[in-house]
Amino acid sequence: xxxxxxxxxxxxxxxxxxxxxxxxxxxxxxxxxxxxxxxxxxxxxxxxxxxxxxxxxxxxxxxxxxxxxxxxxxxxxxxxxxxxxxxxxxxxxxxxxxxxxxxxxxxxxxxxxxxxxxxxxxxxxxxxxxxxxxxxxxxxxxxxxxxxxxxxxxxxxxxxxxxxxxxxxxxxxxxxxxxxxxxxxxxxxxxxxxxxxxxxxxxxxxxxxxxxxxxxxxxxxxxxxxxxxxxxxxxxxxxxxxxxxxxxxxxxxxxxxxxxxxxxxxxxxxxxxxxxxxxxxxxxxxxxxxxxxxxxxxxxxxxxxxxxxxxxxxxxxxxxxxxxxxxxxxxxxxxxxxxxxxxxxxxxxxxxxxxxxxxxxxxxxxxxxxxxxxxxxxxxxxxxxxxxxxxxxxxxxxxxxxxxxxxxxxxxxxxxxxxxxxxxxxxxxxxxxxxxxxxxxxxxxxxxxxxxxxxxxxxxxxxx
Amino acid sequence: xxxxxxxxxxxxxxxxxxxxxxxxxxxxxxxxxxxxxxxxxxxxxxxxxxxxxxxxxxxxxxxxxxxxxxxxxxxxxxxxxxxxxxxxxxxxxxxxxxxxxxxxxxxxxxxxxxxxxxxxxxxxxxxxxxxxxxxxxxxxxxxxxxxxxxxxxxxxxxxxxxxxxxxxxxxxxxxxxxxxxxxxxxxxxxxxxxxxxxxxxxxxxxxxxxxxxxxxxxxxxxxxxxxxxxxxxxxxxxxxxxxxxxxxxxxxxxxxxxxxxxxxxxxxxxxxxxxxxxxx
Numbered sequence: 001x002x003x004x005x006x007x008x009x010x011x012x013x014x015x016x017x018x019x020x021x022x023x024x025x026x027x028x029x030x031x032x033x034x035x036x037x038x039x040x041x042x043x044x045x046x047x048x049x050x051x052x053x054x055x056x057x058x059x060x061x062x063x064x065x066x067x068x069x070x071x072x073x074x075x076x077x078x079x080x081x082x083x084x085x086x087x088x089x090x091x092x093x094x095x096x097x098x099x100x101x102x103x104x105x106x107x108x109x110x111x112x113x114x115x116x117x118x119x120x121x122x123x124x125x126x127x128x129x130x131x132x133x134x135x136x137x138x139x140x141x142x143x144x145x146x147x148x149x150x151x152x153x154x155x156x157x158x159x160x161x162x163x164x165x166x167x168x169x170x171x172x173x174x175x176x177x178x179x180x181x182x183x184x185x186x187x188x189x190x191x192x193x194x195x196x197x198x199x200x201x202x203x204x205x206x207x208x209x210x211x212x213x214x215x216x217x218x219x220x221x222x223x224x225x226x227x228x229x230x231x232x233x234x235x236x237x238x239x240x241x242x243x244x245x246x247x248x249x250x251x252x253x254x255x256x257x258x259x260x261x262x263x264x265x266x267x268x269x270x271x272x273x274x275x276x277x278x279x280x281x282x283x284x285x286x287x288x289x290x291x292x293x294x295x296x297x298x299x300x301x302x303x304x305x306x307x308x309x310x311x312x313x314x315x316x317x318x319x320x321x322x323x324x325x326x327x328x329x330x331x332x333x334x335x336x337x338x339x340x341x342x343x344x345x346x347x348x349x350x351x352x353x354x355x356x357x358x359x360x361x362x363x364x365x366x367x368x369x370x371x372x373x374x375x376x377x378x379x380x381x382x383x384x385x386x387x388x389x390x391x392x393x394x395x396x397x398x399x400x401x402x403x404x405x406x407x408x409x410x411x412x413x414x415x416x417x418x419x420x421x422x423x424x425x426x427x428x429x430x431x432x433x434x435x436x437x438x439x440x441x442x443x444x445x446x447x448x449x450x451x452x453x454x455x456x457x458x459x460x461x462x463x464x
Numbered sequence: 465x466x467x468x469x470x471x472x473x474x475x476x477x478x479x480x481x482x483x484x485x486x487x488x489x490x491x492x493x494x495x496x497x498x499x500x501x502x503x504x505x506x507x508x509x510x511x512x513x514x515x516x517x518x519x520x521x522x523x524x525x526x527x528x529x530x531x532x533x534x535x536x537x538x539x540x541x542x543x544x545x546x547x548x549x550x551x552x553x554x555x556x557x558x559x560x561x562x563x564x565x566x567x568x569x570x571x572x573x574x575x576x577x578x579x580x581x582x583x584x585x586x587x588x589x590x591x592x593x594x595x596x597x598x599x600x601x602x603x604x605x606x607x608x609x610x611x612x613x614x615x616x617x618x619x620x621x622x623x624x625x626x627x628x629x630x631x632x633x634x635x636x637x638x639x640x641x642x643x644x645x646x647x648x649x650x651x652x653x654x655x656x657x658x659x660x661x662x663x664x665x666x667x668x669x670x671x672x673x674x675x676x677x678x679x680x681x682x683x684x685x686x687x688x689x690x691x692x693x694x695x696x697x698x699x700x701x702x703x704x705x706x707x708x709x710x711x712x713x714x715x716x717x718x719x720x721x722x723x724x725x726x727x728x729x730x731x732x733x734x735x736x737x738x739x740x741x742x743x744x
Contacts (some may be wrong), residue, residue, distance in 0.1 A: 175501055254723075276506055276507040
């Protein structure tokens with residue numbers, strides 16, 4: 001390899017200054033320049049074992065797209081990625097690369113892995129900025145499929161089916177397409193213009209999207225088959241109902257679920273002065289939770305002007321959030337008070353005044369392999385706050401299950417689906433958080449793709 | 465987009481609009497609600513359904529002009545299109561097996577109580593409608609209520625129409641005089657529903673109330689509409705909006721309703737400025 005780059009660490013990602021960005025909602029990271037991208041791409045050994053590809057939930061041919069970057073042929077790189085991924089500009093930004101493609105990168109053995117995520121984003125952004133190519137609309141194959149939900153799994157499923165010539169209708173419950181990409185992930189991490197671009201791309205391929213349609217309420221799954229003439233249905237309806245802690249004080253004013261807080265900000269643009277949707281501008285916010293949603297809520301609260309503290313019952317090492325999000329949050333001045341488990345929200349005149357936490361310490365590893373938190377008897381910490389945001393996960397939404405006969409759910413309420421996404425009801429497939437409970441964008445996208453393949457096989461077999 | 469086919473002023477601040485929404489009209493039942501976003505940048509507001517015409521494919525809602533959101537909605541007229549209109553959400557009123565019911569409505573809540581009374585009447589139930597307003601000019605849907613009630617009792621705070629007093633007075637009197645209601649269904653301001661429940665509890669008459677808390681998505685996703693019912697957290701959008709009145713923590717619900725009060729006043733001024741700019 002003539003021009004190999006032995007630099008041990010990743011090319012740093014250009015980003016807004018932490019003390020500037022923690023006051024605005026613009027994207028935090030700015031993306032590689034052409035030079036940086038090529039320089040980073042040259043760090044790839046193009047090794048035979050391809051651990052990166054094996055650890056990508058949708059098996060993108062990573063060494064090949066990186067090789068195209070080295071060649072300076074970014075459109076070719078884009079084509080390689082889109083053979084496997086429907087949402088490269090999104091996944092390049094929000095995938096937990098450190099536990100996927102970058103986890104076993106050969107370069108990571110001595111030094112840092114290749115910045116695969118940043119390169120993916122570069123390629124997708126380059127394409128979006130430079131390409132005027134409209135997607136080729138495939139010849140219709142005469143079959144109709146309904147997709148429920150326009151989040152990552154639904155978009156991926158719809159995209160793959162449309163490429164095969166299916167007439168696809170997506171039904172979205174909210175007024176804007178994108179699911180969690182629109183209501184959940186903040187603008188500063190995933191600009192909504194990018195989501196829109198991906199959605200427009202699908203529409204260009206002939207996919208129809210009906211917003212304001214709640215399947216299970218406006219239309220049932222039975223009606224999709226019997227009256228609307230769909231031959232198969234994919235359910236990608238997402239995670240569902242926010243969990244609360246069931247501790248005293250959760251009904252005080254100033255208490256939000258992370259879903260509500262983020263939906264107000266992301267979907268309803270409540271952070272903008274001209275928005276008609278209100279949001280509290282907290283002085284001191286405490287967020288409970290250690291996942292990406294907790295980081296998003298914390299960083300959003302910071303941008304509204306709050307002094308922000310994250311409490312979590314385990315320690316730093318067990319934080320399930322993407323590493324980059326935790327680092328960004330810290331840079332932006334968010335405090336982490338770990339090994340603290342909220343037991344009461346203290347109120348005054350019906351408003352949040354403080355959050356009382358049980359102090360914890362780490363005990364023996366539990367079933368998940370993580371050291372389990374154990375209460376330190378009698379030790380409590382109190383954090384002053386006027387806002388408390390609960391980001392401890394979700395439980396499945398019962399709307400579809402309750403109105404669809406023959407659709408089984410697990411004990412936890414998730415839809416039962418096999419490895420191809422087939423549910424217990426013929427012709428109905430499912431994927432993403434509706435099946436797994438809260439997970440990642442890329443996993444949902446992967447499930448949508450797997451289901452698209454299975455739906456195609458199901459319909460073709462039925463015909464023969 | 466959802467076209468307004470009819471707009472009718474019911475009283476100086478209460479307006480009925482009939483909206484083309486064929487998919488929702490097929491399914492809508494009394495007690496359910498829709499989420500409305502008047503324009504592209506408007507907030508999402510839940511409105512309980514006032515009526516529906518399955519053949520025409522229309523759904524009616526009644527709103528009171530109280531804040532920025534309803535100001536903007538009210539700037540739309542017949543023939544204009546509402547940007548978003550989604551539903552029907554929530555659970556329908558349970559009317560099965562009811563033989564004798566008191567429907568208690570207060571103010572604009574009467575618009576929601578009316579389809580319930582109508583449905584009960586159509587199913588052969590004896591309906592006593594007790595409706596209350598502040599004053600004569602605010603009375604809405606009187607003819608409609610009379611048409612589906614075996615007994616219609618109109619109350620006003622100032623005595624300018626009907627009897628002077630609050631809705632709980634005739635309700636208690638009827639119960640005391642031996643009226644055997646299977647159920648009381650109360651729909652109106654929180655404070656009214658709270659006092660209806662305090663009244664019926666004494667006589668142990670089952671009471672259902674319709675809650676209308678702050679809400680965003682209306683499908684269970686945000687949890688903003690949570691209430692404490694029987695000591696447990698419930699979401700009005702998916703678990704309700706109707707609940708057993710004896711179990712609802714009204715004081716908490718009333719307090720939660722004030723969360724955005726300072727903001728609402730500000731937003732209303734802004735909306736007024738925006739809407740009336742052309743008139744100055």
